[in-house]
Amino acid sequence: MFDVSENGSLPVRVRFAPSPTGPFHIGSARTALFNWLFARHHGGTFILRIEDTDRKRFDPDAMPLLLDGLRWLGLEWDEGPEVGGEYGPYFQSERSALYQEWAEWLVEHDLAYRCYCTEERLAEVRERQKAARQDPGYDRHCRTLAPEERARLHAERGGEHVIRFKMPLEGTTTVHDILRDDITFDNRRLQDLVLLKSDGLPTYHLANVVDDHFMAISHILRAEEWISSAPVHKNLYAAFGWEMPQIAHLPVILNPSGKGKLSKRSAGFTEGGRKVPVLLHEFQEAGYVPEAIVNFLTNVGWSFGDDREVFTVEETIARFDLKRVNPAGSVFPVEKLDWLNGVYLRDMAPERLAALLQPVFERAGYRAELDRLTQVVPLIQVRIKTLNDALDMAGFLFTEQFVPAPPEQLVPKKMDAAATRAALERALEMLEGLPDWRAETQEAAMRALVEEMGLKAGQLFGALRVATTAQAVSPPLFESMEVLGREASLARIRLAIDSLA
RNA sequence: GCCCCCAUCGUCUAGAGGACCAGGACGUGGCCCUUUCAAGGCCAAGACUGGAGUUCGAAUCUCCAUGGGGGCACCA
Numbered sequence A: 001m002f003d004v005s006e007n008g009s010l011p012v013r014v015r016f017a018p019s020p021t022g023p024f025h026i027g028s029a030r031t032a033l034f035n036w037l038f039a040r041h042h043g044g045t046f047i048l049r050i051e052d053t054d055r056k057r058f059d060p061d062a063m064p065l066l067l068d069g070l071r072w073l074g075l076e077w078d079e080g081p082e083v084g085g086e087y088g089p090y091f092q093s094e095r096s097a098l099y100q101e102w103a104e105w106l107v108e109h110d111l112a113y114r115c116y117c118t119e120e121r122l123a124e125v126r127e128r129q130k131a132a133r134q135d136p137g138y139d140r141h142c143r144t145l146a147p148e149e150r151a152r153l154h155a156e157r158g159g160e161h162v163i164r165f166k167m168p169l170e171g172t173t174t175v176h177d178i179l180r181d182d183i184t185f186d187n188r189r190l191q192d193l194v195l196l197k198s199d200g201l202p203t204y205h206l207a208n209v210v211d212d213h214f215m216a217i218s219h220i221l222r223a224e225e226w227i228s229s230a231p232v233h234k235n236l237y238a239a240f241g242w243e244m245p246q247i248a249h250l251p252v253i254l255n256p257s258g259k260g261k262l263s264k265r266s267a268g269f270t271e272g273g274r275k276v277p278v279l280l281h282e283f284q285e286a287g288y289v290p291e292a293i294v295n296f297l298t299n300v301g302w303s304f305g306d307d308r309e310v311f312t313v314e315e316t317i318a319r320f321d322l323k324r325v326n327p328a329g330s331v332f333p334v335e336k337l338d339w340l341n342g343v344y345l346r347d348m349a350p351e352r353l354a355a356l357l358q359p360v361f362e363r364a365g366y367r368a369e370l371d372r373l374t375q376v377v378p379l380i381q382v383r384i385k386t387l388n389d390a391l392d393m394a395g396f397l398f399t400e401q402f403v404p405a406p407p408e409q410l411v412p413k414k415m416d417a418a419a420t421r422a423a424l425e426r427a428l429e430m431l432e433g434l435p436d437w438r439a440e441t442q443e444a445a446m447r448a449l450v451e452e453m454g455l456k457a458g459q460l461f462g463a464l465r466v467a468t469t470a471q472a473v474s475p476p477l478f479e480s481m482e483v484l485g486r487e488a489s490l491a492r493i494r495l496a497i498d499s500l501a
Numbered sequence B: 001g002c003c004c005c006c007a008u009c010g011u012c013u014a015g016a017g018g019a020c021c022a023g024g025a026c027g028u029g030g031c032c033c034u035u036u037c038a039a040g041g042c043c044a045a046g047a048c049u050g051g052a053g054u055u056c057g058a059a060u061c062u063c064c065a066u067g068g069g070g071g072c073a074c075c076a
Helices: A026-041 A062-073 A096-108 A119-131 A147-156 A204-214 A224-240 A280-285 A290-298 A313-319 A334-347 A350-363 A370-383 A389-397 A417-432 A439-453 A457-469 A477-484 A486-499
Strands: A013-016 A045-048 A112-115 A162-165 A172-177 A181-186 A194-196 A219-223 A246-250
Touching: A013 A026, A013 A219, A026 A045, A026 A062, A026 A219, A026 A246, A026 A280, A026 A290, A026 A313, A062 A280, A062 A290, A096 A112, A096 A162, A096 A194, A096 A204, A096 A224, A162 A224, A172 A224, A172 A246, A181 A224, A194 A204, A204 A224, A219 A224, A224 A246, A290 A313, A290 A334, A334 A370, A350 A370, A350 A389, A370 A389, A370 A477, A389 A477, A417 A439, A417 A457, A417 A486, A439 A457, A439 A477, A457 A477, A457 A486, A477 A486
Parallel strands: A013 A045, A219 A246
Antiparallel strands: A112 A162, A162 A194, A172 A181
């Protein structure tokens, strides 16, 4: 039905094919991103296909997480759920008839067979193999059944069976991987994989081949863990007489703190004692922005060139080249994401940052109006690496019930409580008399006071900082006080003076 | 156990036989700036896993070893 003589000249059609079994993992997001970049670079089509053939692991929360996540990252799909397309349906659960039809076709052509083995027998076989130190795998018991025996088993099991692929028993299969060139497998090591499960639904092996064919997929970009089943897929294409898409296996992302690939279980603690986000929504909740995540992800396993680390998606699309993907797995460099996110936050238009900050403050229980946030942004923009950092940095500007710092924290180095109190009293007096509440006006007055009292600027400013913000670290003092407002600032200073009594 | 993939600073990477006593970035350390914290500027330390080949010449090619990773389901 598709006359594909020259695969390389076909229009580029790639798919991201997740299965809705849980939250959206950052590694999957990277696979999606690379597919998307590849499609956009070649002016091709990016397809989203939902591989929901595992009824046991299906998770109803997964779909919204997935779709929202992709959209949040800006990875719009051209065909798939909610947008449709000519090659649908895009849910595998709605394509059962197609898989059954082609599985039967294989059986009819003696390229696959019905297997009646029970799970118990399969487990037994595995046990035996383990005991005998043999390679695990199906023993092909049902591959060569005599017709009578087959009929007997069919009746005995009430017709329940799976369909298995008849792998060639000899020879080798060579798969051409775009990143790794030819990979050759010994067919004797390969399995008679299940194609159609006893519930009538396909396994990945059948579904991906049938769908990729009928959806006219030109290139498969999938994770490295599929390498070992690639030769079976290749044989399946051959059995069907279909041309196999070009294929590239993307490197895995490894766990930052230990061994193995990055997984949900990696969400432990890194050396710095910080929680490592692994799921896309965790990155979102931690206050990372999508542009930073996209930029960050393109730097893992791929590099822009020209010694550049920061670039726009448009630039990435223009340059993206599969051949530059590094086949080696890489540790997830979280610290670099913090830096990059900070870069994006600093370069962002202040209005936009204010808008992004609003929901963050509100979720944290603050009442944060946009115009107020807009005043605050200039004070914190260069000081935050994630949106959430703004909470610690500027929360004091939004609290309705101010909780003062313990009095001992008010006392600067080389001063005692009495001296601090005296300094604050004098400062209060001067601030109260100021003609206006601009930061410059405050600063001029306070610098004069420093002179007058023979203090160091850091001492007075430090005491005022703790008094007005209840923090040892804050945005610049006078700008903070300006935004805080005269009354609130003075009230907090009075509170501090009283606490030093 | 078997099969497969991979291998450059702590980490992410550049490097496709001579331009490399190996470049960039994050992180780290130091200095400058400075009211705290950042940001910014300058500087520094820091790597071709090992061994055999091939070659006039190897981080780059080949082989072996080692190390890391992935896979061996009626999960994807």
